[in-house]
Amino acid sequence: MQSPPTREVTQLCFNGCYPTQPEKPATVSKTPVNSRVEARRNFADTTSTSLFPNIDFNNPDSLPCLQEAFAQFIIAYPQYTETYQIDEIRFREYYNLSLSNQVCLDYIGIGLYSFSQLHNQLSQTYPFASTSTSPPQIPPHSSDFPVFHLSYKSVNLTRQLTEGGNESNLEMAIKNRIRDFLNISEDDYSLILTANRTSAFKLLAESYPFGSCKKLITVYDHDTEAIDTMISTSEKRGANSMTAEFTWPKLKIHASKLRSMITSKKIGSCKKGKGLFVFQLQSRVSGTRYSYQWMKVAQEHGWHVLLDACAVGPKDMDSLGLSIFQPDFLICSFYKVFGENPSGFGCLFVKKSVVSILEDCTAGIVSIVSAKKLFYMTDESSDVENELGSSSSSFTSRWEHGETSTSGIIKGTSAQKSEDSPYEIKQLQNVFEKQNVEKRIEIEELENVFEKLPMRGIKGMSVREKGNKPSEIEELEIISEKKPARNTRKRNSEVECRCLDQIDSVGLSLVNSRSRYLVNWLIQALSKLQHPNVDTRAPLVKIYGPKIKFDRGPALAFNVFDWKGEKVEPILIQKLADRKGISLSYGFLHHIWFPDKYANEKSVVLEKRRFEAKESSGNRKKEKGDLGIRVVTAAFGFIANFADAYRLWVFIAQFLDADFVEKERWRYTALNQNTVEF
Known part of the structure; x- marks a missing residue:
């Protein structure tokens, strides 16, 4: 059969991918901890x-x-039905994904707000049909408004870390919410944006004392x-600088070589430390x-340790807990709204x-400016540079080579007229104007379907044998389940980061299980x-x-x-695909050891990396790094849900047709009356 049409996929998703009505199952049997290693061993x-x-x-x-594929999926992974809460959240808070028929598989990260939150606030605050020349009215609790602006400021880094700076109430509230989400104490760590x-x-890199602590090790495949x-x-x-290598074909860390780098005494270390070890928990x-x-x-x-948490799962930091290893530095990033606006900021x-070991330098950091201040500010604020450029119909160009940069892209503006509104407001205006009545009707139809869905049973798992030790991932999930649930009502009421609240309410075990399946x-x-029609088995896809x-992890190359x-x-x-x-x-996989x-x-x-800007010039180490896949x-x-995975599968299967690429080229030319370069 051919791939289902757009509306059919959406309807099938709500009939098949939402296993339950938005009420909790009457009885949900908790999977015994002792059964997890048994399940892990039999998983493959x-x-x-x-x-x-x-x-x-x-x-x-x-x-x-x-529907048939989903039925087989549930037979293989019956515990997927336990993640029904995430389906409810998607249906209620991110309905834009279904209505726009968009599958977003191009970046890893964590959002601050839900689409529903952003839509509701904008609808209440900005009547887009209005032609009034006066500034829009900001609601009394303007810090609840989820649109913010990033403005540059130059500071002395060490002074900023020790003494802090002049922060708005909104910025302080967002920082506190991020600390709470990551389980990072303000008593132990300073945070700059x-x-x-x-x-x-x-x-x-500009502030670490590489003049004396000369070593740098990075672990990235x-x-x-x-x-x-x-x-x-x-x-x-x-x-x-030194880089870890990864063994072919499974791309695991070349353990003996990395350990040799860490323990080597060829380059003397200073009193402050050997150097900087840059590590991520997953590729x-x-x-x-x-x-x-x-x-x-x-x-x-x-070594001083920098933990790159940008690709860490939404709740992994909560259970891992910095009290176990206490890395010296941690970097993560947050974007605004999944599937709509991945602009945001980085956190150090x-x-x-x-x-005290960091060297004085003048640092360029950003401040969060509230929506209320944004609409009354002049052009004094600086532009925030977009790290990877803009994109037309999707965000793919902003996430090249696996990057999930979250650069701000809004300028300061006087906002005297509606056409002078910031870039984000204008962008969202276009989205909402197209949806309006038609999409509200479709939402109501989907809600009616949703209410009629039957309950699905949840099957248990076999008992774990004695003597089996849980994996690191299982230990994290066990720790997470033992921790008391967070009381979101006691958080700072000045800001609501609904996406973070939703992830908190679901927890590590369900989030990891869902992406695993x-x-x-x-x-x-x-x-x-x-x-x-080939003599030998010829797979279409190489993993x-x-x-x-x-x-x-939930990423796939x-x-x-x-x-x-x-x-x-x-x-x-x-x-x-776009x-x-x-x-x-x-992306480009490199540092592969055979x-x-x-x-x-x-x-x-192996193949050579394709971009002239970084062509190596006789440096053998760089030439080696330019070879990869x-x-x-x-x-x-x-x-993400099953329908997202299914649609990607259906798309990739089109390449089984030897003429698929040429057909697409012809179709594009016919529709646009011009040629396209692939």
């Missing part, structure tokens, strides 16, 4: 045997419909602008998870006990796509990094190959 086998057993799909028309993720890494900027800045200041491109014990090893050998946390189903489904695995075995360029796949309403990204038994694959697999990336966020 269950996935392989329950999903499309002994079936390959050679034709895009042979794929099962959404930056324009985006890259700015935070650059700021730390993919190219990222933030780390490239940190390495370049630190090397100019005297650092000796934002391949989904590979790394043991947090590496932070402990680095600390025991005198500095442990107060290490502020979705990403592993997609991997199994993609592996079943095989080219027809990089972990395959079907219980504790893999893959490539598509035609029937001749030639790779379809990731940028082409991204563009074609036309189907599916936002993907692409064991002897895979040595013959090295020349076939260009890949397509997909990432499942907090409110």
Whole structure:
């Protein structure tokens, strides 16, 4: 069959992907902790045997419909029904995703507000049809209004960290909410805001004492602008940078080499420390998870540790708790609204006990300006630079190479007339004007369908055998479940970050479980796509990094190959997906180490990075870093659902048709009366 039309997919999603009415099941049996290792051990086998057993799909028309695929999905992962709360949140707070028929799989991160929150506030505050020339009326509690502006300011970094600065009530409230969400105490860490993720890494590189603590180790299996900027800045200041390597084909850390780097005494360390160890708990491109014990090893050998939490799951920080390892620095980022507006800011946390080692520098940081102040301010405020440029129909160009920068893009304005409103307001105005009555009717129809949905049973799991030790991921979930639920009513009432509140209410176990089922189903489904009429088994898709695995991350790196075995360029796949309403990204995997038994694959697999701006000039280390694999990336966020994964599968299956690319090129030319370069 052909892929379902737009409206049919939406309706099927609400009939199949929402397992329950917005009331909780009468009895929900808690899965015993002792059963989890048993489930983990059987997870891969269950996935392989329950999903499309002994079936390959050679034709895009042979794929099962959404309802049939979802039925098989629930048989394989019955515990998915326990995540019904997230379906309710998506239905109620992010209905824009269904109404716009958009699948957002192009960035990992955490939003501050829900679409419903933003829509309601804007509708109450800004009557878009009004032609009044007077400034719009701001509600009495203007700090509740979820639109804010970022303005630059130059400060002395160490003074800002020790003494703080003049912060608005809104900025203080948002900072406190972020600390609370990440479980980071104000007594232990200072927090400053930056324009985006890259700015935070650059700021730390400019202030860390690389002149004396000369070592820098980074642990990233993919190219990222933030780390490239940190390495370049630190090397100019005297650092000796080293990078971890990742073993082919599973892209695990080359453990012996990394341990050797950490314990090496070839370059003497200063009294302040050996250097800076930059670590992430999971790859934002391949989904590979790394043991947090590496932070402990680095600390025991005198390194300062920077934890990159930008790709950490929404609740992982809550259960991991900084009390376990106490990294010296932590960087994360927050955007505004998932699926609508990924602009936001970066956060740099500095442990107060290490502020004294940082060198004085004039730092460019940002302040949060409230909506009320924004509408009365003049053009005095500076523009906030957009890190990766703008995008037309999707956000894909802003998230190139797996980056989730959250740069602000709003200018200061006098706002004398409605056409002078800030960029975000005008952007949202266009969205809301198109929705209005028609979309409200559709929401009512969907609500009627939703109310009639039957309850689905929830099956338990087998009892765990004695002596099995839970994995790190399981330990985090166990810790999270033992912690008392947070009382959101006691939080600072000056600001409501509804998305953070929603994630808090759901918890780590459900968030991780949901993404675990979705990403592993997609991997199994993609592996079943095989080219027809070939002598040997010719898979359409190649997965990089972990395959079907219980504790893999929610990101996926893959490539598509035609029937001749030639790779379809990731940028082409991204563009074609964008036309189907599916936002993907692409990345560059690098620092790959090939064991002897895979040595013959090295020349076939690796390719040169394509951009002239960073062409190496005789530097052998840089030339080595320019070899890697260009890949397509997909990432499942907090409110992704099965229909999102299914639609991506249906799209990728179209490449089984040898003429699919040429058909799309012809269709684009016919519709737009011009040619397109792929």
